[in-house]
Amino acid sequence: xxxxxxxxxxxxxxxxxxxxxxxxxxxxxxxxxxxxxxxxxxxxxxxxxxxxxxxxxxxx
Numbered sequence: 001x002x003x004x005x006x007x008x009x010x011x012x013x014x015x016x017x018x019x020x021x022x023x024x025x026x027x028x029x030x031x032x033x034x035x036x037x038x039x040x041x042x043x044x045x046x047x048x049x050x051x052x053x054x055x056x057x058x059x060x
């Protein structure tokens with residue numbers, strides 16, 4: 001197959017595949033399911049961060 005045809009056909013196939021994957025991720029809500037699995041791991045790391053105490057706002 002000619003390179004002038006092969007490159008756009010390959011790009012179109014890759015684009016269609018990525019579009020189909022994004023629809024599947026959206027339809028089955030896979031991004032939020034992944035975050036539900038990752039949240040406990042991230043929460044352990046986040047809870048260890050040292051924080052400054054909150055100061056009350058100064059009026060005036």
